Amino acid sequence: MxxxxxxxxxxxxxxxxxxxxxxxxxxxxxxxxxxxxxxxxxxxxxxxxxxxxxxxxxxxxxxxxxxxxxxxxxxxxxxxxxxxxxxxxxxxxxxxxxxxxxxxxxxxxxxxxxxxxxxxxxxxxxxxxxxxxxxxxxxxxxxxxxxxxxxxxxxxxxxxxxxxxxxxxxxxxxxxxxxxxxxxxxxxxxxxxxxxxxxxxxxxxxxxxxxxxxxxxxxxxxxxxxxxxxxxxxxxxxRDRGYRVLGFAEFAKGGVPLGAEPTATLGATPETLRQIATDRWVLVADSMNRPLGWADVDSVKGPLRDGDLNLSGTLAVEGSSLRHVLDAALSSPSGRGVIVGQSGELMGTVTLSHVAEAIEAARTGRMGTQP
Amino acid sequence: MRFDWLYRESGRIAELFLWHLGLSVIPVVIGLLLALPLGWLAQRAGFFRSTLLGAAGLLYTIPSLALFVLLPLVLGTRILDPMNVVVALTVYALALLVRTVSDGLESVPPDVIQAANAMGYRRLPRLFVVELPLAVPVIAAGLRVAVVSNVSIVSVAALIGTPQLGLLFTQGLQLRFLTPIIAGIVLCVLLAALLDGLVLFAAKRMTPWQPGGAER
The missing domain is CATH 3.40.50.300 (P-loop containing nucleotide triphosphate hydrolases)
Structure with missing residues (x-):
């Protein structure tokens, strides 16, 4: 002391x-x-x-x-x-x-x-x-x-x-x-x-x-x-006090449902990408299934190269705070936040609305337990 | 160039060389030993800094011949006593090295001093274990200047007859004979280069931590 x-x-x-x-x-x-x-x-x-x-x-x-x-x-x-x-x-x-x-x-x-x-x-x-x-x-x-x-x-x-x-x-x-x-x-x-x-x-x-x-x-x-x-x-x-609160442990437990995300690999042709795609964006991963970035199906002309990837999305490690999860969703060009495991392998993606629900749930829980 | 003369005189020349070596080195060593505490005092800013460094600068401007002639009056020594030369050259070395030591201590990064204080070093251990080792590169640079300039100032003492290589110059002038002059110059340059290299070598050995200084 x-x-x-x-x-x-x-x-x-x-x-x-x-x-x-x-x-x-x-x-x-x-x-x-x-x-x-x-x-x-x-x-x-x-x-x-x-x-x-x-x-x-x-x-x-x-x-x-x-x-x-x-x-x-x-x-x-x-x-x-x-x-x-x-x-x-x-x-x-x-x-x-x-x-x-x-x-x-x-x-x-x-x-x-x-x-x-x-x-x-x-x-x-x-x-x-x-x-x-x-x-x-x-x-x-x-x-x-x-x-x-x-x-x-x-x-x-x-x-x-x-x-x-x-x-x-x-x-x-x-x-x-x-x-x-x-x-x-x-x-x-x-x-x-x-x-x-x-x-x-x-x-x-x-x-x-x-x-x-x-x-x-x-x-x-x-x-x-x-x-x-x-x-x-x-x-x-x-100013972003509300956002910062999300970084604390009490929010970390609020589970956000993970959606399965199909992936493509580098070298994939535009046709393959279109088959895999659920919308305009396809997640690209390496041979170890670690996410590399997002590819825009509409703009890829030849076999997929490094340069085609959009790297703006952040990755949230499984179990990290809702601040990271929210950031992953917000920063992803597809609107789906990428969640990875401890060694960087893809676990799935989360949508913004699911994250918002989790925040809401955690918030009610927190308010409820306050004296 | 009369090599036979060199050969005949080689014993005396060797003796003069050793005198020259001693008269160059001993004052620098004494000067350094005196400069360490004085430089440390000077570096601690305030009154000491301006006074000591100012006095040191003034000393260096006194012409060497004047000092050789004046010192016997001050010290009570005989005019031909080599001690006069030793004292005079010590004064020059000291004048140069006080500033060098002070600059060397000044060159120690403030972060390092602060860390040493915060860890609980007392003043003297800090000086010996931290500051002086880190001041070695700067002090060594000043030492090289002092040694080399001393080698050349020593020869002036030939005018008052102190034995050293300068006697070869006066002898050559009196006899209008070039060989001893050339021999004297070559040996002086050789001696200066040798002592300079020695200081450089010692400094490198003492600072294995310097970038490019270590063979790790």
């Missing part, structure tokens, strides 16, 4: 970065600080391990005030992950990861053993152990940064925009993997982000801060979407 007790930070007596912040980041949970730039979220984070000294107020770790601790000892207790990983360029990946364990007094060979275990834990093969940071991509460096923070097995972790310096695809992967990891390790984490989607996706608890460093709202992501405290919070979460 990390407790902020009326914590303020003023610079040179005039600009207020953080104003009397009081909140609790519960043990084993991921708390996210989110807000526009200038809201003091990073300042607040850095006051926890005293990279920035609070002007007034106290921060407590499991009830123990941090201001009286030796600063190096305090920092060694807390895992820290920053935006560009901040790896030591002159040390190999394994040595980088081992650093925090070494600082906490773990013998060298044991620290390196831990480093090798963590490397796999964060999704990198042991082949990376002896590489230097410059030989890694941004996403890989970030994984190493997370592993380094974990090597001392800290109870607390601070993460400062850990996933924002990588491209959106890698960011999504890192977020998913990190959620899985956190489910196993259950650290008490405070993470800072400016990305409300990331906050809603990852957070057990979301702390919204407003410019000037005051607290706007502390809530679970669901509560935040359902009951924003004021105009500022509502505005910050954005």
């Amino acid at each position: 990390i407790t902020f007790d009326a914590v303020s930070k003023h610079y040179r007596g005039q600009t207020v970065a953080v104003d009397k912040l009081s909140l609790t980041a519960p043990s084993g949970k991921l708390t996210i600080f989110v807000g526009p730039s200038g809201c003091g979220k990073t300042t607040s984070l850095r006051m926890v391990n005293r990279l920035i000294a609070p002007s007034s107020g106290r921060i407590l770790l499991d009830g123990e005030p941090t201001d009286t601790m030796d600063v190096a000892v305090l920092r060694r207790k807390i895992g820290y992950v920053i935006q560009n990983a901040g790896l030591f360029p002159h040390r190999t990946v394994a040595q980088n990861i081992a650093t925090t364990a070494r600082l906490n007094g773990t013998p060298k060979d044991q620290a390196l053993r831990i480093a090798h275990e963590l490397l796999e834990r964060v999704g990198l093969s042991s082949a990376f152990a002896n590489r230097y940071p410059w030989q890694l991509s941004g996403g890989q460096q970030q994984r190493v940064g997370v592993a380094r923070a974990l090597a001392s097995d800290p109870k607390f972790m601070l993460m400062d925009e850990p996933f924002s310096a990588v491209d959106p695809v890698v960011r999504g992967q890192l977020q998913d993997e990190f959620l899985r990891l956190q489910r196993d390790i259950g650290k008490t984490i405070i993470m800072v982000t400016h990305d409300i989607d990331e906050a809603l996706k990852l957070g057990d608890q979301v702390v919204v801060l407003r410019t000037g460093g005051t607290l706007a709202q502390v809530a679970t992501p669901q509560e935040l979407l359902a009951r924003p405290a004021d105009d500022f919070v509502a505005d910050f979460i954005g």
Whole structure:
């Protein structure tokens, strides 16, 4: 548990970065600080391990005030992950990861053993152990940064925009993997982000801060979407709040009936396509029955080529949230959303009206169970 | 070119070469050892930075011959004492290297410093384990300049009679005899190239982590 007790930070007596912040980041949970730039979220984070000294107020770790601790000892207790990983360029990946364990007094060979275990834990093969940071991509460096923070097995972790310096695809992967990891390790984490989607996706608890460093709202992501405290919070979460609610687990169970979808393969002639087609669009799959895209029967002139495919439709993995299912249906040129299994094989398609019914059903269910 | 002369004098030339080597290297080594703490102080901004770097710049503008002649008055040494040359060249090396060390420490990425602080490194371990190793490429570049320029400044000390290759130049001039001058130039260039290569080699060995530096 990390407790902020009326914590303020003023610079040179005039600009207020953080104003009397009081909140609790519960043990084993991921708390996210989110807000526009200038809201003091990073300042607040850095006051926890005293990279920035609070002007007034106290921060407590499991009830123990941090201001009286030796600063190096305090920092060694807390895992820290920053935006560009901040790896030591002159040390190999394994040595980088081992650093925090070494600082906490773990013998060298044991620290390196831990480093090798963590490397796999964060999704990198042991082949990376002896590489230097410059030989890694941004996403890989970030994984190493997370592993380094974990090597001392800290109870607390601070993460400062850990996933924002990588491209959106890698960011999504890192977020998913990190959620899985956190489910196993259950650290008490405070993470800072400016990305409300990331906050809603990852957070057990979301702390919204407003410019000037005051607290706007502390809530679970669901509560935040359902009951924003004021105009500022509502505005910050954005216009498509209703759509975002679909991303939460309670909607995931609402089954949408799957329709069978005939498929064609590349090389099919226009005649074959017309025989298969139920309307203007035919789904094209590869030899493993993995969907490739949609072909427009009317515009295909010769044997079907890659270039003929319309790739606008997104795929929803079976069992994912209604947000993904709805998106698959909305983005598909045929109006039928493609649902695939875990290994990418076609399961069937859903129609927009079936998705809408499922949303309706889930919504009634949710409203009914509310106190 | 009189090779018979070279052959006859080879013993003395070798001795001068070794003197030249010593007078070039020792001041740079002492200069570096002094520059490390001073450069570290300079890099920590504020008052020290402008004062130290300003003073270092000024020192470097004093003509070497003037320094060779003045130092005995300051140090109380005899005019022909090689110690004068060592001290003078140490001053030059120091003047160059304070800036180099400060720039080297400055070149360490702020992300890395921040990460080191956040992990709980104390100041001195951070300096030795993180900052100095990362400053090696910049410091080595400055060291190469210091070593090579020292090799050439040493020869000026021939004018006050300190033994080193510069004596071959004064001798050649007095005798209107080209062979010792050519031999002196060749050996100076050779020495400079050798020391430069040595620093380069050492720096490469110390930075296997640099792109293109490792044979992994």
